[in-house]
Amino acid sequence: MASTSDTERVGHLRVLGLTDDEIRVYQHLLRIGPSTITELDEAIADRQAGIDSTLAGLVQAGLARRSGSDHSRFLPVPPDAGLEAMTLRRESELKQARIEVLNAYDEFRRTVHNESTTHLIEVVTGNAIVERIHQIKGSAQREILAIDSPPYYIGGPNQEEIDQLRRGVAYRVVYSPESVEVPGYLTENILPCVEAGEQARVLPDVPAKLTIIDGSMAFVSMSVRDTDVNRSLLIIRPSSLLTALIGMFELCWRNALPLHASVGTEDDRLEPIERRLLALLATGAADDTIARTLGISRRTFFRYLERLMNRTGASTRFQLALHAARESWL
DSSP: OOOHHHHHHHHHHHHTTOOHHHHHHHHHHHHHOSEEHHHHHHHSOOOSSOHHHHHHHHHHTTSEEEESTTOOEEEEOOOHHHHHHHHHHHHHHHHHHHHHHHHHHHHHHHHTOOOHHHHHEEEEETTHHHHHHHHHHHTOSSEEEEEEOSOOSSOSOOHHHHHHHHTTOEEEEEEOHHHHHSTTHIIIIIHHHHHTTOEEEEOSSOSOEEEEETTTEEEEEOOTTTOSSOOEEEEEOSSHHHHHHHHHHHHHHHHSEEEOSOOOSSOTTSOHHHHHHHHHHHHTOOHHHHHHHHTOOHHHHHHHHHHHHHHHTOSSHHHHHHHHHHTTOO
16 A cells, blocks of 8 residues: 555656656656566556556656666666756646636637626735735836825835846836825835835825736725725726726826935035925925924924025925926936
8 A cells, every 4th residue: 555655756746747657667666676677567567558658758757767788677867857857848838728728718708708897807805905916016027107105005115126126127106295294104115216216206196096017907096085994906907997097197107296315416506405305395295294204303494495495586385396396406
């Protein structure tokens, strides 16, 4: 009777693509050692295929070889190279099978069960949201476009984005003022991503919370202005709706103001803290939020603001923002 380890081994060898006959012959070689064709033929009589073709399969898989001066015996060999080839071949077969199944399902939808809207929009709720966000973002190959607004499903530094930026995935993100006002979100999340290569802009009023992956998929949820607790996510696949969402993002991007982690020091007319203050002003953040983020008092904040407005001749914050944009301070 086969032991538990033998039974498990049979399952693993089947996964790699060996036939039942090849598995039985291989296990016999592992137990007995070098054997002739005649000995193997007699030891494993109940087979579906001939012993010659079975041994040929094991040799081709890199699990057995001939031995002896007359090459009349077979013995198992170190399987490293053979298993690697079998694994790659199996992976290729699985990928091809996946493609065939997806094609078959698409054909089914087109000809038998034409409910395209149920396929194009997926609703995700509850605890599954975080997992799906990671799964979809992790599939990005070229570019991620996002309109960012609270509430946030995932807190803390965005190491996932930084890693993707390093491997060449481009990011363009439009932030809402509420994003900047979340305690620690600017310094712990936004600015490290901008320093890693993210292109960031700020828009005073964002229409939705949106992420678009490679122009082929998007997920949408309500922003903090629409709900205090957001527990649903819409996943949009290629459709006229996805095209409209991409157009909405581009419109927001064109109307948003740039947000930089550091504008540089080549213009000595501005101190670093003044540059950061201007960037925060552009986000529409409240005075207290800006002062807290900069680590200064409200009085010091207003002193810097007054100095900037006197320097530029601006009488309003809007005029100051226009001057800063014209002078490439933002």
